[in-house]
Amino acid sequence: MSKSIYIVNPRSDFPTYFAAEVYESFGFKPATLIADLAIPTLAALAPEDFYKELCDENISTVDFDIEVDFVGITGKINQRGRMIRLAQEFRKRGKVVIFGGPYASLSPERLRPYCDILVRGEIESIANELFADLKNGCWKQEYVGDKPDLSQAPVPAWNLYPNHRAMVGTIQTSRGCPFECEFCDVIQYLGRKQRHKKPPQVLAELDVLYQHGYRTVFLADDNFTAHRSRAKELLEALKHWNQSRQGRKVDFVTQLSIDISKDGEMLDLCAEAGLTHVFIGIETPNEASLKETKKRQNLGMNLAGQIQQFIDRGIVVTAGMIVGFDSDDLGIFERQYEFAMSLPVPIFSTGALVAPAATPLYARMTRDNRLNESGSEVAAMPWSTNIKPQQMTQDELLNGVKWLCNRLYHPSAFGERMSHFIDCFSLQFDRPGSEDSLSASDMRPIEVESFNLAGELLQLGAEEEKMFSRIRKQIAKRPRASQWVIPMLAMYLQIRYMYEQGGIWNLTTGSSPQPFI
Numbered sequence: 001m002s003k004s005i006y007i008v009n010p011r012s013d014f015p016t017y018f019a020a021e022v023y024e025s026f027g028f029k030p031a032t033l034i035a036d037l038a039i040p041t042l043a044a045l046a047p048e049d050f051y052k053e054l055c056d057e058n059i060s061t062v063d064f065d066i067e068v069d070f071v072g073i074t075g076k077i078n079q080r081g082r083m084i085r086l087a088q089e090f091r092k093r094g095k096v097v098i099f100g101g102p103y104a105s106l107s108p109e110r111l112r113p114y115c116d117i118l119v120r121g122e123i124e125s126i127a128n129e130l131f132a133d134l135k136n137g138c139w140k141q142e143y144v145g146d147k148p149d150l151s152q153a154p155v156p157a158w159n160l161y162p163n164h165r166a167m168v169g170t171i172q173t174s175r176g177c178p179f180e181c182e183f184c185d186v187i188q189y190l191g192r193k194q195r196h197k198k199p200p201q202v203l204a205e206l207d208v209l210y211q212h213g214y215r216t217v218f219l220a221d222d223n224f225t226a227h228r229s230r231a232k233e234l235l236e237a238l239k240h241w242n243q244s245r246q247g248r249k250v251d252f253v254t255q256l257s258i259d260i261s262k263d264g265e266m267l268d269l270c271a272e273a274g275l276t277h278v279f280i281g282i283e284t285p286n287e288a289s290l291k292e293t294k295k296r297q298n299l300g301m302n303l304a305g306q307i308q309q310f311i312d313r314g315i316v317v318t319a320g321m322i323v324g325f326d327s328d329d330l331g332i333f334e335r336q337y338e339f340a341m342s343l344p345v346p347i348f349s350t351g352a353l354v355a356p357a358a359t360p361l362y363a364r365m366t367r368d369n370r371l372n373e374s375g376s377e378v379a380a381m382p383w384s385t386n387i388k389p390q391q392m393t394q395d396e397l398l399n400g401v402k403w404l405c406n407r408l409y410h411p412s413a414f415g416e417r418m419s420h421f422i423d424c425f426s427l428q429f430d431r432p433g434s435e436d437s438l439s440a441s442d443m444r445p446i447e448v449e450s451f452n453l454a455g456e457l458l459q460l461g462a463e464e465e466k467m468f469s470r471i472r473k474q475i476a477k478r479p480r481a482s483q484w485v486i487p488m489l490a491m492y493l494q495i496r497y498m499y500e501q502g503g504i505w506n507l508t509t510g511s512s513p514q515p516f517i
Contacts, residue, residue: 003135004051004068007043009036010075010082011057015498017349017380020058022497026456028449032058033494034218035166038074038101040156045127047135052160057082059165064089070134073115074101077356078378080110087114096139105189106358108142121145122175122190124152147190150175150197155205158212167446168253169214171205173197173234177222179257180360181281182293183322183379186222188358194227199237206241210250213444219254225266226257232266238273248442255279259297261306271313278310281320285339286332289325293361304343311344311424316484319345320380323404324353324397326390333400333515337407344424346417346488347495348408351380352401355387383502396516402504403515409499410510414492415467421488422474422481454489460496463507 015021023031036056043052055062071090075083080103087097091114099111100119112118117139119130125148133139153172163169176194177186209217225231242249252275260266270278282303283295290298310317321340323332340348355362356377365371365387372394375386382398382405389397407413440448457464471489475481499505 002049002051003070004053005046005070005072005134006053006055006063006066006068007039007072008055008062008074008086009039009057010062010073010079010086012078013081014078014381015501016078017498018491018494019498019501021501022494023449023453025497026453028453029165030059031165031167031446031449032056033166034168034220035158035161035163035170035214037156037170037172037220039072040158040161041154042072042074042100042123043157043160044154045123045131047131050131050135052157054157054160054162056162056166059162062086064093069096070098071095072098072100074099075104076102077107079103080107083111084114091116102185102189106185106356110357112142116141118142119145122148124148124150147175147193147195150195151201153197153201155208158208163212163214164444165446166214167216167450169209169212169217170220171202171209171217172220173202173224174221174227174230178226179223179297180294182361182364183353183355183359185356185359190222194223196227196230196234199234202234203237203241206238206250210245214250215248215444215447216251216253219252221254224254224256225260225263228260228263228266232269235266235269235273235275239269242274249274251276253277253279255281257297258282258301258303258306261301261309264309267309267313267315271315275315277316277318279318279320280307283320283322284325284328284332285335286325286327288327292325292327303339307343307345308424311421314425316421316425316488317343317345318347318349319343321348321350321404322353323350323401324385324387324389324392328389329391330396330400330516333404336404340408341413341417344417344421346414346421347491349380350401350405350408351382352385352397353387353389354379354381354385361387381502382499383504400515402506403509403512405499405504406506406510407512407515409492409495410507411463411467413510415470418467418471418485418488419474422471422478422485425481425484426478450490451486453493454486457489457493461507 018033020032039054046052073083073086090097097115098117099115104111104118105120108118108120122145126143126145130143174194174196176191178192256278258280307317321336323336354377355365370388372386372388376384377386382401388394457468
């Protein structure tokens, strides 16, 4: 007898950077920035005779009364509360609930009471056993995966996913990271030895995403360029694949470390392959903090100069920023602000340092009796932390980071960074052929919505209208700039929404030149 499973990606417990909820707040249909990779991957691992239905709660409403045998719920740390609430509702209705994903793997004891089956670790090598047991009705309470060869990873079942409401498709080409950042849980979950998919496997997944209409794809690696020879091989393959497209090419987005900026050949390949946006964990200009937390790859860098290396090749940088390291004193907030304003980087994800469970930082904070169990361990959250800082009180840390967020995203400051970005990016706008800007007919409907969303800035107030007017004048001189600038305005709107929902947005605070006046 065939079985059935409902696979759910829950909404976050609170708005996050690039919040999906912002579409609904302005009257658009629910949408998400990045398509969830976990649920179509799990669906692809399930046997063909299993009935599978997917729900990304950022896009669709959860159907608690769906007639299925099993409910699979995946999630990260910022989805913990929602995972539990969903599980409770499904178990009330007699459904067998399975938990898996990063949070279940790193903090199994916190989720075990709320599910019937707990899956820890990576699932590829244990999927056959799990689904055979489900089919036979003799499952175990816990399954533990190892670190499989990624050749076992299937092409995700994107045909079951609501692709029309996701801006960016997703492919994971590697797992693991060789670095030792004290606050990061990637090593504990996926290991320091990076494992890779071969280029033909990646291109097969890319073909499917392209068929489903995606023209921007997130390469969801922990550190895409950590293994340089492999990254160059894959970039060559992506370049040739992109060049073979008859219509619109694909823009790639990924996350990598700043040290790669010293490798000109790698950066050239990134640009030639179609890499247009990267996320870099800049964290802090305070080298003592970088040493303390073992972020060695950022040491000895002219960070502004290295970021310009990306900009010169037409690659937009989004950066991560953290305050609250042991080496940070009360001057760090103004120092971070001045540093950020010196860079051609409009978008920063900014938050207080946190110690996620299973990280070396969590162990150190526990050992030193500096863990605040009531605080959040979710990274880049400006309103909470689970650590007790060393050179300031916790209130000073949170008040300082709130000031920093308001200051960075005050319309005048954001407008200044956008203007700086446009000026630094001018070579890309002015090169031959740049007059051919992307038209609405070339875009997916969800992309057109994102452009329309940027116009909602005018509803926010006079300061925002002034900022928008300044940027619009620059775009009028370089129309092609809109392809880069308008998505950033939509991101700005999402971040503002997050801050408002988190109760920290305050224009007066953002106007203050110092955090503790």
